Amino acid sequence: MVWVPPPSGKRGRQQNFSDAAIQACLTLKVLFGLPLRQTTGFVQSLLQLIGLDWAVPDFSTLCRRQRTLNVSLPYRGGTGPLNLLIDSTGIKAEGEGEWNARKHGGSKRRIWRKIHIGIDEETLEVRAVEVTGSNIGDAPVLPDLLNQIPPSQDISSVTADGAYDTRKCHEVIAGRNAHAVIPPRKNAKPWKPTSAGAIARNDAVKAQRYLGRTVWRRWSGYHRRSRVETKMHCLKLMGQSLMARDFDRQVAEIQIRIAVLNRYTELGIPVTEIVA
Template sequence: MSREGIRIRFKRPLRQTAGMVASLLRLAGLDWPVPDFSALCRGQKTLAVQVPYRRADGPLNLLVDSPGIKFLGDGAWQARKHGVQGRRQWRKAHLAMDPATSDIRAVEFTPSRDGDSPVLPDLLGQIPESERIGTVTADGADDTRRCHAAIIARGATPIIPIRKNGGLWKG
């Protein structure tokens, strides 16, 4: 494991990482030099990290959801206990995840007032055309003609529950 890998894995600043690596080398009986943390800091600016992509066998099966992320205002407990004070602002993170590898394959951020269904075609557009999609599983918010058409256009099978007020489509 590299110094940067150790720093990320143990969640330590560069100075502590340099000391930890020096201690590990001393315990191993190795007389190797360890760069000063300031050299590590300068080297970190030009470090190009390549995250390996783990490919699952077979077609890609996507799970799509849109959790809300609060970034301004009271927490839920405080609002319940003391009432809502001031503005609370949210953003939606629209995610498409591969359950076989737990990788997030596509992401879009929108204001909380925007719906889920207009974003699903954009998420599918982030997946390369060369990659075959087997199924797209989403919640009832994505049960629209546009979402179904976008999924079918990619050759995938939509797995979306019918909306509570849903019915059969004509034509």
């Protein structure tokens, strides 16, 4: 880890701490649920225990840098083409309304953020993440998730629930030469086969009508999506709400939580075997 960044060559005051140093401090903050001031003291104590005389960013520096922090998501990657599992969930964010209600009384307003993630089916690591407001639907975020996967990475399939059964989602998936495992709606009608995405979706509609919804889900492998739901549960085990108050810092906090989860997954996951 480079704690102090090299000179940037630009005019003005140089940064005293690298992004890796800020992310390390905020990681400890997320792991132990500490406020910023306690995080600073905790990091300083750790550095003293291991005999390092490094300077520690104060709480105002952590707060300021968290807004523009470029969080790196570690992942190992699978051995073959990527099978991406997509899901979204909401998480509570304590906004200005709730703080004012607790401090001064008055109306209480709840604020929610929506987390959209895509995980690798093989390694169970999060490969893509987007954070939006609660008023944003699931389907419009799918192109942004796929754009986070490098173009050099082959995508075999994209599995998502029925909320992603839109023409734009199917077109984006087909544009990456991937197979969409998305259950059509119950009253789904065939689309005009003018593109590869529409043709693939019409094939899914025909197969579901022929096999039935239950058999189609088992035949298509749709049950694999339960793994991303389990990953969402693990994400919420790190906290049911966000500590940051503005949107940019909330995005960084969620990304740091996901980076921690990927480290946990890298250390080891249980292997389940069927016993006859």
